[in-house]
Amino acid sequence: MAVIKIPTPLRVYTDNQADITVSGATVAQILEDLLVQYPDLKPHLFQEGKLRNFVNVFLGDEDIRFLSGVDTPISDDAKLRIIPSIAGGRVAHRA
Amino acid sequence: MAIILPKTLQTSIFTQMENTYPNEGGGFLLGEQKDGDVFIRDVIQVENVFESEEQYHRYAMTPQNWANMEDKADELGLSLVGYYHSHPDSPAVPSEYDRVHALPNFVYIISSVVNKQAVDMRVWLLQDDREAFNAKELVVED
Numbered sequence: 001m002a003v004i005k006i007p008t009p010l011r012v013y014t015d016n017q018a019d020i021t022v023s024g025a026t027v028a029q030i031l032e033d034l035l036v037q038y039p040d041l042k043p044h045l046f047q048e049g050k051l052r053n054f055v056n057v058f059l060g061d062e063d064i065r066f067l068s069g070v071d072t073p074i075s076d077d078a079k080l081r082i083i084p085s086i087a088g089g090r091v092a093h094r095a
Numbered sequence: 096m097a098i099i100l101p102k103t104l105q106t107s108i109f110t111q112m113e114n115t116y117p118n119e120g121g122g123f124l125l126g127e128q129k130d131g132d133v134f135i136r137d138v139i140q141v142e143n144v145f146e147s148e149e150q151y152h153r154y155a156m157t158p159q160n161w162a163n164m165e166d167k168a169d170e171l172g173l174s175l176v177g178y179y180h181s182h183p184d185s186p187a188v189p190s191e192y193d194r195v196h197a198l199p200n201f202v203y204i205i206s207s208v209v210n211k212q213a214v215d216m217r218v219w220l221l222q223d224d225r226e227a228f229n230a231k232e233l234v235v236e237d
Binding site: 009012055058061063084085086087 | 156175180201
């Protein structure tokens with residue numbers, strides 16, 4: 001079974017577990033299984049059925065966006081990781 | 096819930112923000128949660144990787160920054176409890192851009208910097224429904 005690492009702030013939705021064992025043949029199936037186990041994660045990872053743009057999924061050291069996205073095939077011993085992209089900023093006008 | 100920040104770390108954040116002015120700066124907050132409060136134990140400056148011409152109103156880190164810091168926090172027995180950034184010539188309140196990119200259960204410290212002087216620091220937490228930030232009490236300890 002593959003393992004997916006949850007970012008610290010979202011572990012409150014996974015019973016404070018950092019590493020979750022998940023099953024699936026693709027990233028999409030892995031995420032689906034994760035949300036079946038921990039449905040409270042969903043609004044923080046997905047928006048209108050798609051991964052939020054600041055939510056990154058890595059397979060090993062590779063961002064799945066540079067592989068085949070959520071269709072990326074997953075081996076049985078794969079290590080995945082959800083990593084947020086931190087971003088912020090003031091209102092967009094010059095003072 | 097209150098956020099407890101040592102005065103030396105607040106000074107460190109303010110100095111960094113004044114040095115990055117007129118651009119935004121930021122970094123991670125390492126600490127621990129205890130009795131419902133969050134104690135900040137260290138602040139780690141992280142380079143702004145947003146396009147340089149947009150850094151006057153935008154701040155970003157790479158996913159690798161996050162992964163490395165989360166692993167380091169685990170090694171230190173601390174947690175990645177939040178992040179801080181500046182709003183140059185703008186109030187220390189979250190923007191819509193901040194909200195859209197935010198996570199719950201994560202401390203957001205925003206510093207207002209005006210004319211290269213840090214003038215305000217406020218702490219915010221995203222609501223669980225992601226609809227808004229709520230202000231939290233900041234306790235700066237000597």
